[in-house]
Amino acid sequence: MRKLNLLLLLLIPFISQAQNDCEGFYIAKEGMSSTMKSYNAKGKFESSSISTILSRKNIPGGIELEVKAETKDEKDKIQFSSNLTARCIDNVFYMDMKGLIPEETMKGWENMEMSIKGDFLETPSDLKAGQKLKDGLMNIEVSSSGMSMMTMVFEVKNRIVEGFEDITTSAGTFSCAKISYDIHMKMLFNMQLKAVEWLAKGVGPVRVESYRGDKLQGYSELAELKK
Incomplete structure (x- = not known):
């Protein structure tokens, strides 16, 4: 269950209030950070x-961000750390x-070569x-x-803006856009969420919720925002 929650958090678009002509749904000031806490379906912290925004630079038509994504277990021990790229144009x-790749999977590939090809997940600000x-x-x-060992496919499909709602967490009350989507993972086995x-x-x-069918698998909530 923990793997599903972490995967969803890394899937979330890094949309930011970067500059006047590129306002959106994420932090973008260098040094800013947000912390999400994940729980299982019964509310147990996992x-x-x-x-964390490591750097921001101007590019033609917008900005580019370097984002550090870090995951800690229930004992506050770092389990995974990776730098990702985001752009606002x-x-x-x-x-x-x-960011789709779970940390357990990355550890299993430490001594192997990886070729990654894929899209940048797009989200407009309006x-x-x-x-x-x-x-x-x-x-x-x-x-x-040089010998192929495995091929994996990750798909994010049926992304729909459901509406707008106010959500309250320990970090405060926020006006939010509600977005739903499906996740398809094809590896040695198939998984749909x-x-x-x-x-x-x-x-x-x-807030982020994950479901298998109609059954809640886990959820995550904003716990801290550092500016």
């Missing part, structure tokens, strides 16, 4: 996920989908109820000594 934010957002796709090939997330402008994810 892990925390910290996103013409009021559309693009998030590197490498969301409207009923709006359909673009899908995302990523392919991973794992090899050893449904996720619902609430994003606040200038803040990012406030």
